Amino acid sequence: MKNIGVIGCGAMGKGIVKNLIKNGYKVFAYDPSADALAICEELGAIPQPSPYEAGRQAELVISSLPGPGIVKDVMMGESGVFAALKPRSFVLDMSTIDPVTAQELYSAAKEREVHFYDCPLSGGPKGADAGTLTIMVGGDDRYIAEIRPVLESVGKDIFLLGSSGSGQVAKLCHNMLVALITAGLGEAFAVGEKAGVSRSQLAEVIQSGSAHNRVMSVFGENILKGTYENVLFSLEHMNKDIHLYAETAGHYSEDSPLGQMVCSLYEKAMEQGKAKLDSSAICERIY
Structure with missing residues (x-):
């Protein structure tokens, strides 16, 4: 996987973008803030006009969003990320949401043959910028080896905690x-x-x-x-x-x-x- 979509490029997202590019990934970035997108473009990301477009060009999408409602809208809407992704693609949601919503998203993604992981973070903007985040992962352990290089590009301590929702x-x-x-x-x-x-x-x-x-x-x-x-x-x-x-x-x-x-x-x-x-x-x- 070399093409990654990043949705949400604020305090945490811009550090994630920076370290993905540093580790050789091509990043397609979306944020409703033009200023946030401009920062990501300076870092080397390719700005996109919508979450759908960011997902359409990616094999894996990382989201860093404010809460459960907006994560569901971005992922499950008619023009959402799940609709844009090809089968066997991945979503790593690094937002902080509730485990019930994470499980709902996991099931909706599975129907489209997309692998969804809840991957909330600790370490703050400094950790995101330095690539030293703590990442708590919930989801199907069969595909962990495929996503581990991406996780290790942005985080230092990675905890594999069990089924969907356990990271949250x-x-x-x-x-x-x-x-x-x-x-x-x-x-x-x-x-x-x-x-x-x-x-x-x-x-x-x-x-x-x-x-x-x-x-x-x-x-x-x-x-x-x-x-x-x-x-x-x-x-x-x-x-x-x-x-x-x-x-x-x-x-x-x-x-x-x-x-x-x-x-x-x-x-x-x-x-x-x-x-x-x-x-x-x-x-x-x-x-």
């Missing part, structure tokens, strides 16, 4: 924990400051003790300095993901009291106008 389950569980830890850090730092221990002092203790966590490594500067305008992963995207987590827990009849609590905290932050700030803005007082 892992991503949603992962992001719920990130959200929970971030909110916990905000509370702990607020208490510490009131009691006379600075954020920087407490951060050193946390990172050298049993509470050591990677959230501080990634978002620590924003949390310690209050630079929430430096968006590494927006609060509105985190809010979307943790609500998908809560829906998934409900679908599988599993109680999720911590997940529900985190959803409530992020909803309050959304109501206070923090949607476009970094997700670490949850550390600001929201009560």
